[in-house]
Amino acid sequence: PTLSDVPFSWSGKVKLESDPTAKLYRKHFLGKEHQNFYSSDMSLGYLVLSVKYEQIEKQENLRLLLRTRTGTKHDLIPISCLNEFPNAVQMAKLLCEDVNVERFFPVLYPKASQLIVAFDEHVISNNFKFGVIYQKPGQTTEEEVFSNTVESQGFLEFLDFLGDKIQLQDFRGFRGGLDVTRGQTGTESVYTNFRGKEIMFHVSTKLPFTEGDSQQLQRKRHIGNDIVAIIFQDESTPFVPDMIASNFLHAYVVVQLTHSTTGDTLYKVSVTARDDVPFFGPPLPNPAIFKKSAEFREFLLVKLINAEYSCYRAEKFAKLEERTRSALLESLFEELQLRSRSMMGLPVGEDDKIENGSG
Amino acid sequence: PTLSDVPFSWSGKVKLESDPTAKLYRKHFLGKEHQNFYSSDMSLGYLVLSVKYEQIEKQENLRLLLRTRTGTKHDLIPISCLNEFPNAVQMAKLLCEDVNVERFFPVLYPKASQLIVAFDEHVISNNFKFGVIYQKPGQTTEEEVFSNTVESQGFLEFLDFLGDKIQLQDFRGFRGGLDVTRGQTGTESVYTNFRGKEIMFHVSTKLPFTEGDSQQLQRKRHIGNDIVAIIFQDESTPFVPDMIASNFLHAYVVVQLTHSTTGDTLYKVSVTARDDVPFFGPPLPNPAIFKKSAEFREFLLVKLINAEYSCYRAEKFAKLEERTRSALLESLFEELQLRSRSMMGLPVGEDDKIENGSG
Numbered sequence: 261p262t263l264s265d266v267p268f269s270w271s272g273k274v275k276l277e278s279d280p281t282a283k284l285y286r287k288h289f290l291g292k293e294h295q296n297f298y299s300s301d302m303s304l305g306y307l308v309l310s311v312k313y314e315q316i317e318k319q320e321n322l323r324l325l326l327r328t329r330t331g332t333k334h335d336l337i338p339i340s341c342l343n344e345f346p347n348a349v350q351m352a353k354l355l356c357e358d359v360n361v362e363r364f365f366p367v368l369y370p371k372a373s374q375l376i377v378a379f380d381e382h383v384i385s386n387n388f389k390f391g392v393i394y395q396k397p398g399q400t401t402e403e404e405v406f407s408n409t410v411e412s413q414g415f416l417e418f419l420d421f422l423g424d425k426i427q428l429q430d431f432r433g434f435r436g437g438l439d440v441t442r443g444q445t446g447t448e449s450v451y452t453n454f455r456g457k458e459i460m461f462h463v464s465t466k467l468p469f470t471e472g473d474s475q476q477l478q479r480k481r482h483i484g485n486d487i488v489a490i491i492f493q494d495e496s497t498p499f500v501p502d503m504i505a506s507n508f509l510h511a512y513v514v515v516q517l518t519h520s521t522t523g524d525t526l527y528k529v530s531v532t533a534r535d536d537v538p539f540f541g542p543p544l545p546n547p548a549i550f551k552k553s554a555e556f557r558e559f560l561l562v563k564l565i566n567a568e569y570s571c572y573r574a575e576k577f578a579k580l581e582e583r584t585r586s587a588l589l590e591s592l593f594e595e596l597q598l599r600s601r602s603m604m605g606l607p608v609g610e611d612d613k614i615e616n617g618s619g
Numbered sequence: 620p621t622l623s624d625v626p627f628s629w630s631g632k633v634k635l636e637s638d639p640t641a642k643l644y645r646k647h648f649l650g651k652e653h654q655n656f657y658s659s660d661m662s663l664g665y666l667v668l669s670v671k672y673e674q675i676e677k678q679e680n681l682r683l684l685l686r687t688r689t690g691t692k693h694d695l696i697p698i699s700c701l702n703e704f705p706n707a708v709q710m711a712k713l714l715c716e717d718v719n720v721e722r723f724f725p726v727l728y729p730k731a732s733q734l735i736v737a738f739d740e741h742v743i744s745n746n747f748k749f750g751v752i753y754q755k756p757g758q759t760t761e762e763e764v765f766s767n768t769v770e771s772q773g774f775l776e777f778l779d780f781l782g783d784k785i786q787l788q789d790f791r792g793f794r795g796g797l798d799v800t801r802g803q804t805g806t807e808s809v810y811t812n813f814r815g816k817e818i819m820f821h822v823s824t825k826l827p828f829t830e831g832d833s834q835q836l837q838r839k840r841h842i843g844n845d846i847v848a849i850i851f852q853d854e855s856t857p858f859v860p861d862m863i864a865s866n867f868l869h870a871y872v873v874v875q876l877t878h879s880t881t882g883d884t885l886y887k888v889s890v891t892a893r894d895d896v897p898f899f900g901p902p903l904p905n906p907a908i909f910k911k912s913a914e915f916r917e918f919l920l921v922k923l924i925n926a927e928y929s930c931y932r933a934e935k936f937a938k939l940e941e942r943t944r945s946a947l948l949e950s951l952f953e954e955l956q957l958r959s960r961s962m963m964g965l966p967v968g969e970d971d972k973i974e975n976g977s978g
Binding site for chain 1: 648649650651652653654656670671672681704706707708709721722723724725727729730732958961962963964965
């Protein structure tokens with residue numbers, strides 16, 4: 261195999277594709293002067309709106325952020341484009357035409373922004389757990405793959421390259437569900453800190469092997485709950501995702517060991533994911549063969565993290581996330597309503613639909 | 620006369636004693652996350668409250684600013700000192716027990732903070748005008764003093780020391796009411812820029828002299844409307860403030876030329892002000908004799924500016940200011956109410972006393 265004339269450009273900073281919307285409130289609103297509102301729409305459900313006046317080079321703008329059950333809409337609107345200064349309802353409609361509410365109510369609780377930023381950032385995680393499944397040549401079933409115990413020199417070299425070997429006992433970092441007190445999930449694992457994120461790998465061969473358990477549940481219960489996994493192969497052998505039964509695993513990065521003519525360690529990479537997982541970068545070069553190097557490690561870790569972000573948008577997780585988001589938005593709404601009304605010295609209770617409140 | 624063993628300390632930065640409350644909103648609130656409220660109190664009149672949550676070394680505080688007709692109250696209150704999280708009315712009472720309102724209403728207009736900071740800073744001025752009256756020995760009447768035309772060498776030296784001689788025609792700085800287009804208030808004046816403030820002096824001898832007008836109205840109409848004036852004397856001669864009839868002049872800094880044994884220019888300074896003008900620094904050393912120096916110039920200019928600030932608190936100006944403040948607070952209240960109600964899509968009109976608004 262020849263080393264791909266890897267376009268040097270990608271060795272530049274490969275980008276993490278986290279959901280940009282989730283960080284907008286912290287970036288533009290938190291700690292800065294702005295006003296929050298809440299309302300409840302018959303069809304769209306609970307709404308939380310953030311409004312900020314921004315002057316950029318003499319131009320007056322309104323930065324708007326509207327949170328609904330299904331997502332967050334954001335825009336920066338020059339006031340000059342509007343024929344009059346919009347009220348809260350009109351502002352919300354600027355972001356989402358379907359908004360159909362009588363009124364928005366002001367959030368008045370001085371600590372509200374902490375609640376709002378926590379809601380916005382509930383999708384952002386700084387902790388990741390990825391499976392690392394060791395597949396030997398010719399193995400085509402889950403049972404075979406999860407029963408491997410002997411780690412080849414190539415696999416050990418790859419694990420060493422991937423991250424730090426850590427002792428699980430009393431490990432203080434992100435443990436990704438592994439047992440750090442009673443040693444029930446093995447003694448060691450592979451862990452790394454990358455761009456401020458903690459990554460714990462679930463290495464199949466390092467999870468406890470159970471004699472006579474063809475399913476190797478002690479291994480499957482961790483890896484089967486990961487969303488993204490690496491498949492490591494000493495040499496080329498077919499990998500079919502359906503081989504592994506899991507509701508969670510949605511994307512695999514297959515890393516196949518190979519060597520250059522001069523004996524350097526090379527890794528041939530391919531990626532497979534379920535149909536409804538949107539594309540995630542950085543794009544694989546062609547051919548996708550990498551020298552064992554810091555650049556490749558960066559490429560691989562970013563690819564894994566982006567894979568996870570992308571999987572969040574696959575139907576299963578998107579639905580799950582929408583339920584989570586919807587529940588969190590409802591509790592945010594209720595807290596903001598309760599606190600704002602008490603701030604006004606008003607009795608707790610439903611906001612009347614038609615009111616001439618606000619002084 | 621011996622040079623006072625001037626305590627070196629005061630030659631450190633002499634402080635301007637401007638009203639600190641006026642700058643609090645810009646310092647702690649403007650541009651930062653906070654909430655404003657408005658209400659109307661039967662006895663206290665219009666109220667505008669600013670509330671900000673501040674965490675200082677793990678301690679949670681509420682920074683509060685309450686504007687009433689008569690003044691602005693400010694405090695930083697640790698939340699731990701309160702048995703429950705206060706609502707807006709309770710917060711206002713924390714600053715001013717006399718507050719007796721049903722409710723406060725939220726300010727919701729994104730550009731409100733600009734209106735509020737303008738109100739708070741209406742007392743802050745960066746432009747000053749001071750009289751400089753040349754009194755010759757033995758002169759005891761306004762007519763005599765305002766008729767002086769020949770400037771002594773000592774007076775010229777002092778004017779040169781005080782500021783820059785400027786040509787009034789087309790002068791672009793703060794003109795303090797002088798004519799910069801048609802030369803009707805003389806051709807020259809003395810002006811200076813000091814710590815970001817513009818000072819225009821009304822020098823009696825440089826204002827037009829009118830033959831046969833004993834009152835010298837062309838000179839009196841400027842100096843008589845100043846609040847603070849310098850009286851310059853070539854040598855010691857009695858100065859009695861009542862000598863000059865003016866409703867505005869409230870404080871005088873008398874500067875009497877003198878010389879050291881070695882012939883250096885010295886200035887003997889005394890200060891007189893109306894009874895209801897509170898003390899203003901920097902304190903005069905004892906004896907109050909200064910070498911002509913940058914330190915003395917700084918002392919003199921700060922003394923003049925502080926004199927003006929202090930005079931604002933004398934009854935005449937305090938009353939004037941209260942009327943101005945009350946009118947400005949009313950228009951601020953109305954604008955905030957109008958804008959906030961329109962922000963909520965509510966019809967313009969009085970806030971109903973008892974409402975269950977705010978969602």
